[in-house]
Amino acid sequence: MLYPAAAVLLNLLFFFLSPVVGEETYNKYCASCHHPQKIGITAPPLLPMTLSKYTDEELTKIIKNGLSSTQMPSFGNLKDEEIKSIIRFLREDIPINWSIKEIRSSLTLNNNIQKKVLNIKNIKNITFVVERGHNKIWIMENEDILDAFDFSNVHGGIKYTLDGKNFYIPSRDGWIGYYKINNKKEGYYVGKIRACINLRNISLSKNGNYLIVSCLLPQTLEILNAKTLEPIKEIQLDGKISAIYELYKSDKAIFTFRDKPIIGILNTKDLSINYIKAEEPIEDFFIDPFDKFLIGTSRKDKKLVVYELEKFKLVFEDKMDSMPHLFSAAFWYKNGKFYFATPHIGKPYISIWQMYDWKFIKNVEIGSPGFFVKTHPSTDYLWVDNGSDAVVLINKNDFSEKFMTIVKGKKFTHTEFNGNGNIAYLSIYDNDGYLILYDTKKLQEIKRYPASYPVGKYNFVNKERSFYPSLFGEEIFKEKCWGCHHQTQEAFGPSFKYIANNRTESQIIAQILDPKNSYKLLGYKRNSMPAFNFNEYEIESIVNYIKSFREDKNDR
Structure with a gap:
């Protein structure tokens, strides 16, 4: 008893x-x-x-x-x-069942669609803004908020089709929202679906047919119909996926694992997978802007690795003190070289790296640990946060730095630019925070909107790698071409707009590389253009930039 x-x-x-x-x-x-x-x-x-x-x-x-x-x-x-x-x-683990049946039953379409008049002037300046405190998504063009809708717990990058009509918003807890823009005139929230319980990121197939969802719980790739959000296929994974990124030059998507030294290649046409052995697990990575290399890292090995994608051969590795946050890397071109910069988790610096003739350049101190580095051809600076109330501006010419306080005593985080690069969007991360718009040339405030914990901003151009060669091309134009050419008006030479609309790509390349032999084919009586000894990345960049001025006869 x-x-x-x-x-x-x-x-x-x-x-x-x-x-x-x-x-x-x-x-x-x-x-x-x-x-x-x-x-x-x-x-x-x-x-x-x-x-x-x-x-x-x-x-x-x-x-x-x-x-x-x-x-x-x-x-x-x-x-x-x-x-x-x-x-x-x-705190207890319990069995969780989330299969295609549950995914399909979670599909929630907006049956009371009220289309918002947008009247978009240039789709490249559309930027989605996440206001986490109020669980809102804003759609902005330059200084104006065009629409807003409810969506919570956003995680990672918003994806979109390159025609600027379909936008997909992922959440940490597996929900994916779908926003559609019709003919640049009106937009509306279509609905949402829950692809998994814990989502890593989303990707789109090259043809725009498939939305690919990488999941940590359960450990799967979920393939959805990008137009209807209906689930198509579930692929079981044996490991914790790091992320999946599509290639824009071929029908493939690349993914890696945090806990296994394996690289996965998803065929985005037939949805088959081929696995390649890596030197070590890759926890964080990005694909370079020309779809040629995978740049990755792992927390355990503390080194940067570069794999050439054609044969998946390791072509470069270098030791470092801490794991970089490669998803937040920024890219630019300067004096014939391509660079990227990345913050490092828990370290008060960013590192600068040279691409293609791969090498470490230097670490740049930023005062305290940061999370994002951003830039654009229209600014001379890398814009870096460091957990304080100031943005760190690092000059891309000499890597000198200056600190610019945004709102004294309130935390600044994450810069984004509009497509033209003349506006920077800065987040003041506070319940009584702001989204502040800055002129990137004058470094002066243009406008501010009250916002509760504004976080990620996703511009149509700056979040899509297929646009990066054109952005590099803008920098090459300023360095090499500005003395004789103007983008839209005739100068000493024809405008890029004229060239884009009147010459084939092969004619453009020939005139850049070998004008002494190509000028007659273009109808000129004499040649006054020097030859440029561009490498393959420079020529692709400047040609992409010229082609960006091609008039679309079927404009949305």
Whole structure:
């Protein structure tokens, strides 16, 4: 027979330790928003992997007090024992079932579509802005907000088709929203689907038919119809995927694993996969702007690796002190060379690298650790955040730096540019924050919008690698061509607009590389143009830039 005190103690231990008690309390108060399997419905997932950054004390505070500026209410009526049992249940792994059946049933189309008049002047200046505090997505063109709609928990890059008509917005908890623009005149939110429980990133096939979703939970690639969002195929993965990125020159998408030294190549026509062995796991990577190389890194090995994509051969590696955040890398061209810069996790510097004749250039101190580096041909600077109230401006000529305070005492994060590059969008990350627009030449504020925790901005041009050769071409034009040519008006030589609309690509290349022999074929009586000894990347860049002035007879 147990003494009364011992019986009480056993009952309390049973209450604290019993998963059944925690599950029952969770289902009573939490499951209607967070799902019985903790995978989230109208509220985020509450799984061990998504809650690992929170202590039990922090979770207790959230449950008791709620979260301001969200739909999370206060449960101050719960006893301490009940809250502890809920947290214990949240820390437990439970079987999760999320297959094509569940994906299909999650498809939610907007049956009450109200099209918003947009009257877009130039699709290249369209920028999607995430206002996390109010769970809003803004659609902007230059200084104007054209539309806004509700969407929460956005994660990673927004993807879009290159005709500027279809935009896809991913969330951390696996939802993908779909926004459509018709003929640059009107736009509307089509609907959403939940592809998985924990999403890594999304990609689009070259032909625009497939939306490819990389998932950490479950470990799959989900293939959706890009026009209807209907699930087409589920591919099981044996490992934790890092990310997947499409190639724009061929029908392939490349993915890697955090925990396995393997590179996957997805054929985006027949959806088959070929695997290639790597030297080490690749946790973070990007594909270079010309679709030739994979640049990757891993936390364990602390080195940068470069694989040539045609034969998947390792062509360069270099040791470093810490893991770079390659997804946030910035690219530019200067004096015949191509460069990229990347921040480093937990380190107060960015590193500068030369591409194609691969080499490390230098580290540039930024004061404290940052997360994003951005640039554009229309600015002389790399724009870097460092967790403070200032943007760090690093000159692309000599890598000198200066600090420009945006809003004193409030954290600045993440720069984005419009397509033309004359406007920089700067986020003041605060509940009472701002989206601030800066003139990139005068470095002066143009306009500001109140915003609650504005985070990512995604411009139509600057987030798509297929546009990067043209951006490099703009920099080459300023260095090599500006003395004789103008983009849209005749100068000493014909305008790029005239060239784009009256010459074939082969004629353009011949006139650049061998004008002494090509001028007669173009109808000129004499040649006054010097030959340029461009490499393959320079010629592709300047030709892409010239072609960007080609008039579209079927303009949307």
